Amino acid sequence: MTLWWIGDVLLLVVVLPVVVYLLKGVLDAARSIVPSVQRIAAAADAGSKDLDAVPLLLTTQAQVKQTVEVVANYGGSLDTIIDDES
Amino acid sequence: MPAAGVVLIVAVVLIVLALVYYLVSTIVALRQITAGLDEAIAGVVGIIEKSAPVADVVSDINRNLDAGVDLLEGLLVKKAGLDDAMGLVEGLYPGAAAEGLRQFPDSGTVKPPRISEVYTKGTLTLARLGREAPIAAASPNGPVLRNVEGGSLDARSLYPETRQTRPERLPRSPIIGTNAPVQYTPSEQRGGTTPDEAEIREKGPWAETAAEGIVPAELGGSDAPREMLAEDPQLGSPVLGETTGSEEPATERGIDPSGGDEADATSDAGPEPPEEAEPDLKDAAGGPRQVDLDS
Numbered sequence: 001m002t003l004w005w006i007g008d009v010l011l012l013v014v015v016l017p018v019v020v021y022l023l024k025g026v027l028d029a030a031r032s033i034v035p036s037v038q039r040i041a042a043a044a045d046a047g048s049k050d051l052d053a054v055p056l057l058l059t060t061q062a063q064v065k066q067t068v069e070v071v072a073n074y075g076g077s078l079d080t081i082i083d084d085e086s
Numbered sequence: 087m088p089a090a091g092v093v094l095i096v097a098v099v100l101i102v103l104a105l106v107y108y109l110v111s112t113i114v115a116l117r118q119i120t121a122g123l124d125e126a127i128a129g130v131v132g133i134i135e136k137s138a139p140v141a142d143v144v145s146d147i148n149r150n151l152d153a154g155v156d157l158l159e160g161l162l163v164k165k166a167g168l169d170d171a172m173g174l175v176e177g178l179y180p181g182a183a184a185e186g187l188r189q190f191p192d193s194g195t196v197k198p199p200r201i202s203e204v205y206t207k208g209t210l211t212l213a214r215l216g217r218e219a220p221i222a223a224a225s226p227n228g229p230v231l232r233n234v235e236g237g238s239l240d241a242r243s244l245y246p247e248t249r250q251t252r253p254e255r256l257p258r259s260p261i262i263g264t265n266a267p268v269q270y271t272p273s274e275q276r277g278g279t280t281p282d283e284a285e286i287r288e289k290g291p292w293a294e295t296a297a298e299g300i301v302p303a304e305l306g307g308s309d310a311p312r313e314m315l316a317e318d319p320q321l322g323s324p325v326l327g328e329t330t331g332s333e334e335p336a337t338e339r340g341i342d343p344s345g346g347d348e349a350d351a352t353s354d355a356g357p358e359p360p361e362e363a364e365p366d367l368k369d370a371a372g373g374p375r376q377v378d379l380d381s
Contacts, residue, residue: 001088001090004088004090004091004094005090005093007090007094008090008093008094008097011094011097011098011101012093012097012100015097015101016097016100016101016104019101019104019105020104020108023104023105023107023108023109023112024108026108026112027108027111027112027115030111030112030115030116030119031111031115033115033119034115034118034119034122037118037119037122037123037126038122038125040122040123040126041122041123041124041125041126041129042125043126043129044125044126044127044128044129044130044132044133045125045128045129045132046129047129047133048129048132048133048136051132051133051136051137052136054136054137054139054140057139057140057143057144057147058143060143060147061143061146061147061150064147064150064151065146065150067154068150068151068153068154068157071154071157071158072153072154072157075157075158075161078161078165079161079164079165082165083165084164084165085163085164085165085166085167085170
């Protein structure tokens with residue numbers, strides 16, 4: 001009978017607090033991750049939206065090509081009508 | 087059941103309740119984490135997909151721009167020479183000459199000339215393009231083309247020296263015609279009559295020019311004050327003549343305009359030969375021409 005009582009005391013005074021402490025630590029750690037993950041998700045979404053203008057690079061690419069072609073034609077004309085330095 | 091057994095059961099139940107509470111809470115937190123990671127992964131995947139073609143596009147843009155820069159640098163050096171090219175670059179973009187041209191490694195060591203002061207042809211060209219041309223904006227004397235004494239007169243001096251020096255501040259040419267903002271009174275009349283309004287209506291708008299004179303005296307006409315005239319003034323009235331300013335004929339009989347109306351070509355044409363003169367028949371004996379016979 002005495003051993004029963006000793007076992008009860010150990011269960012209530014030692015095992016139960018240790019179990020509660022460990023589980024509470026796991027829960028706090030899991031809860032602390034949630035805000036961080038939410039901020040990461042928000043940042044990734046914002047970064048994705050910032051790249052929505054990337055297709056405009058295709059327009060820029062075409063316009064740069066046209067501009068260089070015009071400059072080349074203009075330069076060719078200047079090369080014809082202006083005498084060389086030497 | 088003994089009391090110790092009851093206490094044992096209560097302790098086990100408490101432990102199980104604690105396990106259930108904390109484990110369920112942990113499961114909820116982990117599910118939130120999973121949902122957040124799913125959103126983050128979706129965003130990252132979007133970034134990867136959207137940025138995939140950027141490298142190729144930007145590389146192509148840079149390749150085209152490099153070709154354009156090489157073309158312009160080569161053309162500039164070919165036409166202006168390396169020294170003047172660097173001077174022009176330095177004049178347009180102060181400090182850029184130190185970096186040099188990409189195609190010409192020696193361009194960084196060239197001492198750029200002061201294009202704004204010595205390159206008059208370039209100054210004139212830019213002046214023709216517009217006075218806001220940014221040539222030599224960093225000149226110690228200020229923008230040359232915006233400085234009348236420093237740039238504009240230099241460019242003007244390349245033109246024939248007439249308007250800017252002799253006579254000084256010559257007014258602009260007047261606008262002639264009935265709708266001109268300034269109406270000039272004719273100051274001289276060299277022959278003919280000054281058409282009045284009726285004559286202008288009859289002859290047409292071209293007659294208005296004659297009504298306003300050629301060069302008014304106040305603009306340096308031939309009857310202008312002596313100090314307004316050049317060293318070699320135009321010929322004066324004794325040589326050019328002038329009208330009487332009157333409608334009266336200069337002779338007693340005047341001119342009979344009806345003579346022209348009664349003229350007859352068969353009787354009045356040619357000189358009158360003397361009565362004893364023989365007619366000129368040297369061509370009468372000749373026969374008809376061969377071409378006339380053939381036709």
